[in-house]
Each structure stands twice: as C-alpha cells, then as structure tokens.
Amino acid sequence: GAVVSQHPSWVICKSGTSVKIECRSLDFQATTMFWYRQFPKQSLMLMATSNEGSKATYEQGVEKDKFLINHASLTLSTLTVTSAHPEDSSFYICSARFPGGAYEQYFGPGTRLTVT
C-alpha cells in the first residue's frame, strides 16, 4: 500500500512552453502533498505544500506564478511549470502525506524535466 505515482517520468520541452506534472496517491487519500526539486548533487528542496481544496503554500524564493500547483482532489496534485526556461531543468518529485500517520510521506518516482 501507500503508492504514489508521478507522470510523466521525464519530459523535454522547448523554452517558453508550459509543462504539467501529475502526482497521484493510488491507494490512499492525501489531503496534503508536497512538491520538491532536486538540483544536481544536492538534496531535495521543498518547493510548496499542496492542500486539497485550498491554495498551495510556497517556500521562500519559489515563484508561485511560475510553478502553479493545483490540488483538485484527494488523490491528485499537479505542478505546472509555466514559460519554462533552461534553468528550470531539474528533477521534480512529489510526496503525499499518509493520513493519520506520524507525518509519514510517500514519494513518487520523480520527473526529469529538460528545457531546451
């Protein structure tokens, strides 16, 4: 149990276009999901906390107009990278908080975004 999927697993897009990444909790309902970004040789950096039915909470330094987050249901959160630039190329990974647990998070497999 506690499986989180992420789609796509990798994507290449042209500069100026937008890319949507989906994060789904497959066998549990998640009121809270998290979006992380990993820069090369660095750890996972929290970008935003996504709450079902309300606006996402962004970490300091993360542009909310560039990284749009929508948590429309208890099993789906989406991250849209708008007007992508090469510096947005990175590894994006989501996690879902398991309800009732000690703040346990279950991670998706991640999405490798390359902007050309």
Place this chain on the structure above:
Amino acid sequence: ILNVEQSPQSLHVQEGDSTNFTCSFPSSNFYALHWYRWETAKSPEALFVMTLNGDEKKKGRISATLNTKEGYSYLYIKGSQPEDSATYLCAPGNYGQNFVFGPGTRLSVLP
C-alpha cells in the same frame, strides 16, 4: 529553515561490512525525524520515523538511534549487502514546520 548535515557524503564498503552514518540537526524545537532510502530510479522509501530522545528503531539489518538533546541521529547497517546500495536521507522537522531533507549519504556496497 533547519540546517541539516549528513556525513559522510559518500561511502564505499565491502559486502558483509557493517557501517553507520550520521545526521546532524539543530536540537531546539525538535518534533520528529525521518530516515529514507533512495535507490536510483526509484521512489524514496521510508525507513523510520523517530520522535523521542533515545529512540532506537530496527528494520532487519538496519537500525537507527536518535539524540534530540544534542541533535543527531545515527543509521547503522549490519552486514551490508549490494542491495543496500542507495542514498540515505534524513529529514528532521520542527514543530509547525515541514521536514527538511539533508543532502544524503550515498552508500555503495561492493560485492
């Protein structure tokens, strides 16, 4: 924002060796700490969540201890196997804040 350190950054051991690594974090206002194992091309897998000072958790050959007063946690692997090769991440959290991931320790177990 928590400053989380993990050491060593990377580690190579022979199959059968036991090993351990460290996660350091500010001790004030501590709430809980997670350990994750992250294998290449897979999702990070939760190993332990620890909350109490002196906590010790065990899962097979892997165990972890927690010292909240001095702000560190140790992860031990007994009799390392090649399948233990992964990056091990710790993520402590304070009250009212999200968990912050350390940079990880990359373990390679050589057959």
